Amino acid sequence: MQRTTNGQPVGVPTHPPTAGGGVAPVLAFAAMTVAVMQTLLVPVLADLPSLLDTTPADAAWLMTSTLLAGAIATPIMGRLGDLYGKRRMLLISLAVMAVGSLIGACTDDFVIVIAGRTLQGIGMGAVPLALGLMRDVLPSHKVRPAMALLSSAVGVGAGLGLPAAALVAQHADWHALFLCSAAMAVLAIALTVFIVPESPLRAPGRFDIVGAVGLSLGLICLLLPLTKGSTWGWTSPLTLGLLAAAGVILGWWGLFELRGPAPLVDLRTSARREVLLTNLAAITIGFVYFVVTLALPQLLQLPASTGYVLGQSMVMAGVCLAPLGLTMMATTPLYSRIAARYGPKTTLVLGMAIIAVGYTAGLGLLSAAWQSVIIAVMLGLRGGLAFSSTPALITGAVDASETGAANGLKTLMRSIGTSLSSAVVGMVLANSSARAGSVDIPTMGGLRTVFLIAVAAALIGLVLAAFLPAQRHARHTSAGSGDTAPASAASFPEQVQQVPSGGQHGAQPGAPKQRTPTRA
Numbered sequence: 169m170q171r172t173t174n175g176q177p178v179g180v181p182t183h184p185p186t187a188g189g190g191v192a193p194v195l196a197f198a199a200m201t202v203a204v205m206q207t208l209l210v211p212v213l214a215d216l217p218s219l220l221d222t223t224p225a226d227a228a229w230l231m232t233s234t235l236l237a238g239a240i241a242t243p244i245m246g247r248l249g250d251l252y253g254k255r256r257m258l259l260i261s262l263a264v265m266a267v268g269s270l271i272g273a274c275t276d277d278f279v280i281v282i283a284g285r286t287l288q289g290i291g292m293g294a295v296p297l298a299l300g301l302m303r304d305v306l307p308s309h310k311v312r313p314a315m316a317l318l319s320s321a322v323g324v325g326a327g328l329g330l331p332a333a334a335l336v337a338q339h340a341d342w343h344a345l346f347l348c349s350a351a352m353a354v355l356a357i358a359l360t361v362f363i364v365p366e367s368p369l370r371a372p373g374r375f376d377i378v379g380a381v382g383l384s385l386g387l388i389c390l391l392l393p394l395t396k397g398s399t400w401g402w403t404s405p406l407t408l409g410l411l412a413a414a415g416v417i418l419g420w421w422g423l424f425e426l427r428g429p430a431p432l433v434d435l436r437t438s439a440r441r442e443v444l445l446t447n448l449a450a451i452t453i454g455f456v457y458f459v460v461t462l463a464l465p466q467l468l469q470l471p472a473s474t475g476y477v478l479g480q481s482m483v484m485a486g487v488c489l490a491p492l493g494l495t496m497m498a499t500t501p502l503y504s505r506i507a508a509r510y511g512p513k514t515t516l517v518l519g520m521a522i523i524a525v526g527y528t529a530g531l532g533l534l535s536a537a538w539q540s541v542i543i544a545v546m547l548g549l550r551g552g553l554a555f556s557s558t559p560a561l562i563t564g565a566v567d568a569s570e571t572g573a574a575n576g577l578k579t580l581m582r583s584i585g586t587s588l589s590s591a592v593v594g595m596v597l598a599n600s601s602a603r604a605g606s607v608d609i610p611t612m613g614g615l616r617t618v619f620l621i622a623v624a625a626a627l628i629g630l631v632l633a634a635f636l637p638a639q640r641h642a643r644h645t646s647a648g649s650g651d652t653a654p655a656s657a658a659s660f661p662e663q664v665q666q667v668p669s670g671g672q673h674g675a676q677p678g679a680p681k682q683r684t685p686t687r688a
Contacts, residue, residue, distance in 0.1 A: 190363045191306060192314035195298040196321040198262060198356040202291050203325025204332070205265060205349050206234065209285075210465060211334035211482050212342050219342060220278040231590065232395045233282050237289025239391055239583040240384045245293030246577070247380075247432050249300060250371035255364055258297040259357055265291025266353035273346035284346070291353065295322060296579050303563050304367035312512075315560050316503050320496045330461070331486030338482045373430030380432055382421035387580075389414035391587045398595035433577055442565040443574065445632050447581040449516060450558050452629030454585025455592075456523050459622040460547055462593045464489060464540055466610055480537055488540045495548025512564070516557035516633040523547065524626035527619050534615060558582075561636065593618050 209216065209230055216227040241261070249257040268287025275281060295318075302314045336344050393400070393407040393414075400407050425431040437443060468485035480488065506515050526546035533539035558578055566574040600614030 190359075191365075192302065192310065192317055194356075194359045194363045195301060195314070196318040198258065198360060199295050199298050199318050200321040200325035201262070201349075201352040201356045202265070202294050203322045204329035204352060205269070205288050205291060206238075207329045207461060208288075208333055208345050208349055210330060210461065211486060212337045212345070215342070220276065220281060222278045226278070228395075228399075228594075229282055230285050232392075233286045234289035234292075235395065235583060235587050235590070236388060236391050237286045238292030239387050239580055239587070241290040241293040242296055242579040242583065243383065243433055243577050244380050245290075246296045246300070246574070246579075248375060249297045249367075250369075251373070251375055253366050253370070254297045254300045254304065255360065255366040258294050258301065258364075259360060261291050261294040261297065262353050262357045262360070265294070266350050266357070269346045269350035269353060271346075273343045273350065288349065292579065292583070296574075299563065301364060301367055304369050305365050311563075312508060312560055315563070319558070320503065324494075324496050330465070330492075331483065331490045334482040334486030376425075376428060376430055376432040379421065379425055379428065382417060382424060383432060386414055386418035386421050389417060391584070394587050394591045397591055398598055402595075434574075437566055437574065438577060440565060441635075442561060442637055445636050446516075446558055446561040446565070447578055449520070449629045449632040449636075450578050450581040451585035451588070452520070452625045452632070453558065454582035455589040455625045456527070456585075456622045456629070458586045458589035459527075459593055459618055459625075460492070460543065461489075462590065463597075463610075463615055463618050464543065466597070467534060467615055468537060468540060484537070488537055489544050491541055491544040492548045495545050512557040512560035513633065513636045516561065516636070517630065519557060520626050520630035520633050524623050524630060527622040527626060530619050531616055534612065592621060596621070 212219070213227065213231070216230060217223060220227065245257050245261055265288050268284040268290070270284075271287065272281050272284035275284075298318055299315060302318065303311055306314055332348075333345055336348060389410045393410040397407045422435060425433055425435050438447065465485050468480040468488055469482065503515060506518070526543065529546060530543040533543055562574050562578050596617050597610040597614045600611045600617065
């Protein structure tokens, strides 16, 4: 084993980190702020066409633009964080989100509101940056519980954001939703500035501008027809042309990234079994989570005169969905203990199994508001397990200097799953709708079909999780301690950096990467 001049092994820090106890809650709050922003407009989505003088199809862009911007921003901001500082890029992400929120709060112009929502979507890059910061600045025994807290906070924010937004929208002007989002972003910025230290770790290399542009164009061509295909027609020339363009651009982008000296996304790392399967599972997690977010509000809020929808107010619909977040929040300590004892693979398997059971049970629980609460509780139980396990799996499988970009790619995969969910749910409910007075409403058959699709997606995720390799305890245990949390050089102030020259390209297969201590 190589040793430094003081006799310590290369890459092993000599002092523990000194980050305060408030770091994990602050970063979890930042992630919750982003999650609240994502579902901000769901309670008023049906009213937005009249509020903004536009069509329902165009009003859907208020969700689509945010998803697109977030999908593009997450890997880019993650890589920039690895290169130039995760805290710095986290603050920039939150600041752009705050600006977008203020823009949306100050106008009734549809195009300008879309611009504001697009800027809000850039804030989604804050989540992988916060995960990377946790690994870099927290003591090893606090990393896994902190990651579980942050990941559950994403689900909590999305779950609690719905009733909170419904309450605000029902009793105040809808612009107040944007003002609340801006206030949360500003508070997250202030807390981060005063409590969260910068990561001392920097990745070698430079930012891959060509790769960023190629990825952005490819994702736009892919996600745009997925979210608008039901409106344009799945066999229309525009839909098929964009999907074909996405295949060409992303294929070229993949070859470019494999050959580049400083790729935006290390596809060789992403092809590792644990990383690849975790990213594929993240797609199914994003898919199944958004199904309940889109389907249950429609079931609860549409007129009871149809005989099968429940005629609840906007606020009551939000209250019925609140257990999605409350259950995650209440059971987060349990998730941490399960992960610490059995590993993140076990928590992911359990989470996907509970999702499948929850949606299966939900097929027979769609006839009363209290039954919707049961569905929300069951799916909330799975949320913490599924959300908290994927970042731990990714972080345990990649080098410390790659955590921002790797978790950014994982978040991108979840965004793709969310976009697919939005497209599939919209298509199924639109094709199975029935006329009730002057409006088209989803049929019970359509709602059950959506739940069956969610069951299938959860089972796919369960199979993917089952084939994940079990992470060795040694990989996650501090030397000389009994900690079972992820331990790495990135968990301490004395960070290490890969040697830019020689390094991994010139190493023999199976040889360890050579590192030298450095301070950023």
